[in-house]
Amino acid sequence: MVLSMDPVKKCLFPVAGLGTRFLPVTKEIAKEMLPLVNRPIISYGVEEALASGCSDLIMITGRAKRSIENYFDRSFELEELLKSRGKMDLYKKMVEISELAEILYVRQREPLGLGHAVLCGERFCRDEYFGVILPDDVFLGETPILSQLLEVHRRWGGTVVALEKVPRDEISRYGVVRSEDMGNGVHRILDMVEKPRSDEAPSDYAIMGRYVLSPAVFPLLAEGRVGAGGEIQLTDALRRLIGSEPVWGYVYQGRRFDCGTQKGWLAANIQLALEDPELREVVLDSIKGSKNF
Numbered sequence: 001m002v003l004s005m006d007p008v009k010k011c012l013f014p015v016a017g018l019g020t021r022f023l024p025v026t027k028e029i030a031k032e033m034l035p036l037v038n039r040p041i042i043s044y045g046v047e048e049a050l051a052s053g054c055s056d057l058i059m060i061t062g063r064a065k066r067s068i069e070n071y072f073d074r075s076f077e078l079e080e081l082l083k084s085r086g087k088m089d090l091y092k093k094m095v096e097i098s099e100l101a102e103i104l105y106v107r108q109r110e111p112l113g114l115g116h117a118v119l120c121g122e123r124f125c126r127d128e129y130f131g132v133i134l135p136d137d138v139f140l141g142e143t144p145i146l147s148q149l150l151e152v153h154r155r156w157g158g159t160v161v162a163l164e165k166v167p168r169d170e171i172s173r174y175g176v177v178r179s180e181d182m183g184n185g186v187h188r189i190l191d192m193v194e195k196p197r198s199d200e201a202p203s204d205y206a207i208m209g210r211y212v213l214s215p216a217v218f219p220l221l222a223e224g225r226v227g228a229g230g231e232i233q234l235t236d237a238l239r240r241l242i243g244s245e246p247v248w249g250y251v252y253q254g255r256r257f258d259c260g261t262q263k264g265w266l267a268a269n270i271q272l273a274l275e276d277p278e279l280r281e282v283v284l285d286s287i288k289g290s291k292n293f
Contacts, residue, residue, distance in 0.1 A: 008150055008212060010124060011054040011131035013045060014117035016062035016108035021261050030065045032135045034265060037272045037279070041259050042068060045135040050101055052147035054131055057103045058124050060117045072103050113231025118213070119221040126215050129153065134209030138268060141254020145210050148252055152186055153212045158246030159238065162210035163187060164256065168198045174206035175235035177249055187249040189242060194235040205249065207235065208256060214245055 015032050022031050032042035049057055059068060075094060082090050108120045118132060131146050139145040149160040166174065175194045179187035191202060211234075220237040241247055257271070258264035273279040 006128065007053055008129050008131055008153070009054055010056045010058065010128065011049040011052075011133055011146070012058050012060060012118060012121040012125070013042070013049075013133055013135060014060045014108075014114055015042065015065055015068060015135060016060055016111065016117055018062070018064075018111060022265075026064075028064055030067045031260075032065075033067045033071060034259070036138060036257075036259060036265070036268060037276065040071060041138060041265075042071075042135045044138045044140075045133040046072075046101065048139065048144045048146055049131060049133055051144045052131070052150055054146075055101060056124070057101050058121050059103060059105045060108050060120045061105050062108055062111070069105055113233055115221045115232035115234040115237055118234055119218060119232070122215075122218045122222075126218060128215060129159075130213055130215070132211040132213055136258065136260030137209030138257040138259050139208075139210065139252070139254050140257075141252070143253065145252045145254055146212075148254075149210055149212045149250055152248055152250045156186065156246065156248055158248055159214045159217070159241065160212040160248045160250055161189070161238070162208040162252045163205045163249040164208050164251065165204045166206045168201070168204065171198050171201045171204065171206060172196060174208075175233075176201045176203060177205050177207065178202035179205060179249055185251040185253070187251070189247045189249050191242065192235055192239050194233045205251070207249070208252070210252070213238075214241065216245055217241055 015030065017031070018026070020026070022034065033040045036044065046057060061068060079094055082094065104124065106120050108117050110116070131150070133146060145162055149162060152160045163177065172195050175192055176196055177187065177189050178191040179189045182188055187205065192207070193202065196202070217237050220240050221232060221234070224232060225236060226232060238247060257268035259268055270283060273283045
């Protein structure tokens with residue numbers, strides 16, 4: 001297969017996870033719709049994709065994810081109510097949300113892992129490179145993190161994954177790489193392993209939730225090999241891709257908030273609220289007024 005180096009326009013969002021860490025609230029509400037300060041978690045990833053030049057967004061959803069579709073759809077009753085009450089700023093904001101991008105939805109019928117979720121998007125991306133954003137990881141930076149990976153892809157070609165150096169006692173939560181440092185944050189990836197024990201990890205560099213992937217990953221995922229946790233792991237397919245195509249890692253420039261756990265989500269809300277001039281004093285006053293502080 002000969003692939004062009006045309007701009008990457010498509011981005012997958014695997015959002016079919018059950019959100020068990022947030023039960024019972026996620027029994028019917030998508031965890032991606034939990035608020036991060038004043039908007040849902042998923043909106044940060046969508047805006048990152050758009051700011052990185054992607055125009056076609058594909059949501060890989062599950063049964064309980066209709067709230068995501070509803071959020072990005074028009075709500076005519078609400079819009080008319082806001083207009084009738086003269087709340088034109090809110091009305092315009094509601095319309096803007098529905099006009100952000102072309103968003104398609106694909107159902108992942110079985111929870112078979114991240115690799116399987118990516119495979120569900122094959123018919124949209126089988127002939128071109130594409131982005132993947134895991135919304136649980138909220139990134140903030142002067143340059144969007146996906147855009148940073150796309151710049152590496154433009155310069156070096158091939159697949160690119162976001163890297164972060166993590167403490168050894170957390171390493172077993174991630175896919176971890178063995179790599180050659182090429183300078184300026186770029187690593188040539190030589191091997192990778194999903195969720196290794198800390199004493200078996202090949203390095204301290206872990207893969208975070210941003211990817212630029214070659215469509216050559218699809219036939220590898222289609223083999224259906226089961227990896228860590230009894231799931232089809234994207235990391236395992238990328239490991240088999242190494243050697244036939246270049247796979248790069250990039251130590252991104254910015255901040256990451258892990259909103260996939262209750263502690264991480266709460267910490268992200270507090271930290272971002274403290275950085276908001278209108279909310280900072282609310283947080284500080286609440287802390288001061290607590291009997292536990």
